[in-house]
Every structure is written in structure tokens, then in C-alpha cells.
Amino acid sequence: MILIEDLWKAFGTQEVLRGVSLEVKAGEFVALVGMSGSGKSMLLRHLVRLIRPDRGRVLVDGLDIAKMPREELETLRSRIGYVFQSGALFDSDTVFDNVAFPLREKTRWSETKIRSKVLEELDSVGLKDADRKYPAQLSGGMRKRVALARTLVRAPEIILFDEPTTGLDPIVGNSILHLFDSVHKRLNLTGILVSHEIPEIFGIVQKIAMLYEGKIVAVETPETIGTSQNPVIDQFVHGKPDGPVHY
Amino acid sequence: MTDSLTALGVRLIALFMLAGKTTLFLGEAVVCSITRPIKFRRIIEQIWFIGWKSMPVICLTATFTGMVLALQGYPTLRRVGSEALLGPLVSLSLISELGPVLSALMVTGRAGSAITAKIGIMRINDEIDAIELMGLNPLRYLVAPNLIAFLIAMPLLAVVFDVIAIFGAYLVGVRVLGMDGSAYFGEMSNYVVLHDIVIGIYKSMSFGGLIAWVCCYKGFNCRFGAEGVSAATTQAVVASSVLILIGDYLITSLIN
Numbered sequence: 204m205i206l207i208e209d210l211w212k213a214f215g216t217q218e219v220l221r222g223v224s225l226e227v228k229a230g231e232f233v234a235l236v237g238m239s240g241s242g243k244s245m246l247l248r249h250l251v252r253l254i255r256p257d258r259g260r261v262l263v264d265g266l267d268i269a270k271m272p273r274e275e276l277e278t279l280r281s282r283i284g285y286v287f288q289s290g291a292l293f294d295s296d297t298v299f300d301n302v303a304f305p306l307r308e309k310t311r312w313s314e315t316k317i318r319s320k321v322l323e324e325l326d327s328v329g330l331k332d333a334d335r336k337y338p339a340q341l342s343g344g345m346r347k348r349v350a351l352a353r354t355l356v357r358a359p360e361i362i363l364f365d366e367p368t369t370g371l372d373p374i375v376g377n378s379i380l381h382l383f384d385s386v387h388k389r390l391n392l393t394g395i396l397v398s399h400e401i402p403e404i405f406g407i408v409q410k411i412a413m414l415y416e417g418k419i420v421a422v423e424t425p426e427t428i429g430t431s432q433n434p435v436i437d438q439f440v441h442g443k444p445d446g447p448v449h450y
Numbered sequence: 451m452t453d454s455l456t457a458l459g460v461r462l463i464a465l466f467m468l469a470g471k472t473t474l475f476l477g478e479a480v481v482c483s484i485t486r487p488i489k490f491r492r493i494i495e496q497i498w499f500i501g502w503k504s505m506p507v508i509c510l511t512a513t514f515t516g517m518v519l520a521l522q523g524y525p526t527l528r529r530v531g532s533e534a535l536l537g538p539l540v541s542l543s544l545i546s547e548l549g550p551v552l553s554a555l556m557v558t559g560r561a562g563s564a565i566t567a568k569i570g571i572m573r574i575n576d577e578i579d580a581i582e583l584m585g586l587n588p589l590r591y592l593v594a595p596n597l598i599a600f601l602i603a604m605p606l607l608a609v610v611f612d613v614i615a616i617f618g619a620y621l622v623g624v625r626v627l628g629m630d631g632s633a634y635f636g637e638m639s640n641y642v643v644l645h646d647i648v649i650g651i652y653k654s655m656s657f658g659g660l661i662a663w664v665c666c667y668k669g670f671n672c673r674f675g676a677e678g679v680s681a682a683t684t685q686a687v688v689a690s691s692v693l694i695l696i697g698d699y700l701i702t703s704l705i706n
Contacts, residue, residue, distance in 0.1 A: 253579055277585040291580035293572075305584045357584070 204229050205361065205393065210249060210259035212242070219245055221417030222259070232387050232394040233422075234404045237414035238439065238448060243397045244288065244365050246414065250395070251283055251363070252276060263361070281309065284359030284392075288366040290350040292338040298325070299334035302353045309357070324352040328382060344375035348382065355386065362386075364396040368403075376400060380407055401440055405429060413439065415448075475589075475667050482587060482594040492595035493602075500561040500596075501603030505610070507556050512611040515552060516618025519543060523619075524627050536629060537638035540619040541612075545642060545650045549612040550604075551698050554657035557600075557607060558690040562665040565596055566686040569669025570679040578670070593670070597662040604658030605651045612650065653701055657694050664690045 205227040212220040219242040227233045235243050248254045249261055252268050261268045263279060271279065292301050302321045306312055312320070325331050328348040338346055347367050354362060364383060368376035380400065384407035387394050398404050404411070405425035412422045415435050421428065431437055438446030519540045527533045569592055572578050581588040616638075624631045665686045672682035 251583055253582070280583050281585040283583070285580070285583045287576040287580060289575050291576035293577055294575075308586055309584065 204262075204264060205250060205395070206260075206262040207246070207249075208260045208262070210246070210261065211257045212245065212249070212254065213257055218417055220249075220256070223414070223417070223419055225412055225419050225422065227393060227395060229393050230391050231410065232384075232392075232396065232408045233410045233412055234396045234398055234408040234425075235412050235414060236398060236401065236404075236439070239399075241414050242417060243414055247285075247363050247365050247395065247397055251280055251285055281357065282360045284354035284357060284362040286347070286350050286354050286362070286364045286367055288369055290338070290346040292346060292349055292353070294338050296337075297334065298330065298336050298338070298341070298349050301338070301349060302334075302356050305353065305357050320356060321352075324356045325349075327355070327386075328352045342375075343371050344379060347371070347379050351379075351382065351386070355390075358390075359392065361393045362395075364394065364398070366397050366399070368398060368400050373403075377403055380404060383407065401442075402429065415439075471671075472663070472667055475593075475670070476663050478587075479589050479593040479597050479663070479666070482590040483597050487590075489591060489595050492591065493598050496595045496599030497603050499564075500557065500599050501606055504557050504560050504603075504607060507560055508553055508607050508611050509614050511552060511556050512549075512614035513618040515548060515611075516540065516544070516615030516620075517622045519548075519615070520619035520622035520627070524623050524629065533629060534633045534637055535641075536619070536623050537634040537636070538641035540623075541616055541638045541642050542646060544612045544615050546646045546653070547698070547702075549615065550608045550650050550654040550657060551694060553608045553611040554604060554654065554661065554694045555691055557604065557658075558661050558665070558687055558694070562661045562690055563683050563687050565662075566665045566669040566672075566683045567679055569666060570672035570682045573670065573672050574674050574678065588670075593662070593666040596666055597659065600658035600662040601655055602658075604654045604661075608650060608654035649701075649705055653698065656697060656701060660693055660697060661690050664693065 205225075207223055207225045210220050210223040211218070223246060225233075235246065237243050245254060249256055250263070250268070252261075252271070255269055263283075266275075266279065268276070268279065293304065296304070299321055302324060303317050306317045306320060310317075322331060322334065325334055328351055330345060330348050330352065333341065333345060333349070338349070341349065351367075367383070368379050371379065380398075380403055383394070383396065386392065387407070396404065396408060402425075405428075408425060410422055411425055411428045412419050413428070413436055414420075421431065421433060421436055423431065428436060429440060431440070434447050437443070438448050520536060523539050524533060524536050527535055527539065569578075572592070578588045578592070581591060620631070620634055623629045624634055668682040668686035668689070672678045
């Protein structure tokens, strides 16, 4: 379970997170939505201590991630998968080597066992025949799939997706979201998905949390969010140019 | 008055913080270099990249450095009737000074800048964060192999530089200016001692460590965007080059 309590973060004089609180129960898949630049990705980075908060706590299974010693943090991080917006693939390695990297470095598996596991994961994301290609030879959607395979190969218990469909066309974007949905259901993972894809994400998450002006203003089911009378949520969900949110 | 004191204080604090950060970075890189698991394959790859791929530029620079040393040195020595000492002049200048310094400057421009840019791009593409989130230390994969490779490759490159430059000077001194070939090499063996060669190797290893430290640090801490990578690369090359020259002076003054 992930528990975020009164999280604050500022850069210089700009306060980005101003008391964020959110609870994600084990096995739950939650979408984090909000305007561009509202701090969604930054909030996600706090969950794996890529950023430390100015104030507040992030608890993963009751453990305060900001206060963990390095060894404990590494153990916790090995239970968490993080799919970056860019994919964060190693450009000088092939797709196979990218996916095999965590297994080669974190396990004592034989190369045969690693090969079998990597090809299995690549098959599960529909990229069995792309193992010898380099990331530069892949489309945006394929890169996201490889990033997901590299994350899944470590068998994480929690998975964090940072805007995985940004820059993809609607068909590829939807296929990626449905892939996440099937992975979540198959492995019963706890997940947080940062996304702008409304209403596409409504069918795959249990809850939607909206971040606005540095705070979570709503945590509701997709149905409730879709019919919310809250003017901020209404404007965001329906993409209205007029309303309380100014760009 | 108060404002200028405050500004000075802010600058001093920033300087101390930078010194602390860079020292911690080096310390962690050294620890990763001498503790298991050591990434032998990456070390070999980096020796090939830093050492072997720098050979053309090293050979070219060395040839012309040797040639110009002979062209400049021979007439000067002839004026004082010591033209037979061209060999010692060229070899002593190269082995303990010009070889390590010029080869280090060339390698900074060719390999150091490329390493800063590569690590910088990995930083802005989240690749370094991805390694960290796999529960691994990115310094072990990106910095330690470079540090070891620079320490191995730089002395070898400096030796290659010295040998080629000595033959470059031979070409001009003996073949073009008409000096006696046996005197060129004979006098050289009389004057050059093992101590000079050891100093040259020690210097080039120090410069190798310095280039790895500065270039990896700059890449690791680069700001975001193409501009950030560009600035980091420029700063790495300028800082490494200046520190090589300062380091050369300090090592020479300590030894003498």
C-alpha cells in the first residue's frame, strides 16, 4: 500500500506540491490526472525517492521512503517498476539487452534462463521479433512496450507509469493503455498511472485522483469524476476552454 | 558593502559545496572501481573507445609536434654549437612534459567530451534514473569503467605520442636538416633516464584520472535539454584542459 501524507515540495519560490495526500491500496490501479505542469510526474518521482520532499511523508507498506538507508531503499526499489515518459531505454543496447539488463545485474540466472524470460516478456508485449533491434529503430509505441517489458521482467509488486501515451496516436495510445490494463489484471499489481488521456483511462482504473494547485482535489471512481459538478474537474474532464482554470 | 559581502559569502558557499560534491563523487567512483562487481566488459569497451579510437589524432598530433620541435630546436642548438643535443632536447621535452600534456588535451577533446555528452544525454533521457530504480548504482556502470579505462589508456597513449613525436623529430632533424642519425639516438640514450619515463607515466595517469573525474561529473550533473548537454560538454573540456595545465605545473614543481 502507498500512503502519501501532506507532501510539500518547492523549487525556489515556486511551490509545486502544497500538501498532497493520497492513499493507494494494494492491488488498486489509480490514475493521477491534472493540468500540464501541475506536478504529477514530480509526485510520482517522490514515490521512489528520485526527489525528496520538503515536508510530509511517503509510506510504502508502512515504511517512510525518505528516511530509508540506501540498502533498504534499493530493496524497496527492486519491488517497484517505473515506466518513464521517455521509456528511458539504453540507446546503445539492443531491445534484448535492454530487457535483460536488470536480470543480468540483479540475478544469478544463466544466460539461457535470461534469454527465455526476456523473450517471454517481449512476447507478452507483442514484440517477440524486435529483440535484435536498437531503440532508435523502434516507433514511439514500441519503445513504450519495451520499457514495460523491461519493468515487468523484474516482477514488480507496484508499477508506476509516467504519461506512457504522450506523443502517441490514439490507436497506439489506447493499445498501450489496454496492455497496462491486462498486465494489471494478470499480475494483480498496485499501479499509479499519470495520464491526460480522458476518457480513455476511465475503463482501466479503479480511481482517479486529480491534482490541482499543488493538492489532490478529488479521489473518485471514473464514473463520479465523469459527472462531477466541481467546476475545476468539469472543465478538465470535458476540456472546456472557459472555467476556473486559466492557462 | 553589505551586499558585496553577502554576494562573496554566497559564492564561497557555492564553491565549498561544489568542492564537497565533486570530492564525494570521486570518492564513490573510486569505491565502485575497486569493489565487486567490477564491470570488466565495460572497462574493455572504454579502453577501446578512449585508447584505440584516439590513436589517429594522437599519431597526427605527435608527428607534427616532433617535427616542429626539430625544426625550431635544431637551428637554435646549432647557434650554440650543440646541434648533437637535438635528440635529448626533443626526448626530454616530450617524455616528461609535452607527451603527457598534449596527449591528455587531445583525449579530452575527443573522448572526454564524448563521454560527457553521452552521460548527459543519459541523464536527460532518464536512463540514469532508470538504472537507479533497478536498485543499482549508476556510478558503477557509467563512471567506474571510464575512470579505470582512462587510468590504463592515458599512459599508453602518452608513450605512443612520445615514440611517434621522437620519430617525427628524427624525420626533420636527420632527413631534412641533415643531422647525423646516430648522434640523434646516441645522445638521447645518454641523457634520458628511467626517472623521466616514470614521471611521464605518472603524469599521464594523473591526467587520465582528472579527465574521467571532470567529464563524468559534468555529464552526471548536466542541466536539462540540449542546451544543458552542450554547456556540460563545453565546461568539461575547458575545466579538464585548464586543470591538466595547472596539474602539470603542480606535479612538476613537486617532483623538482
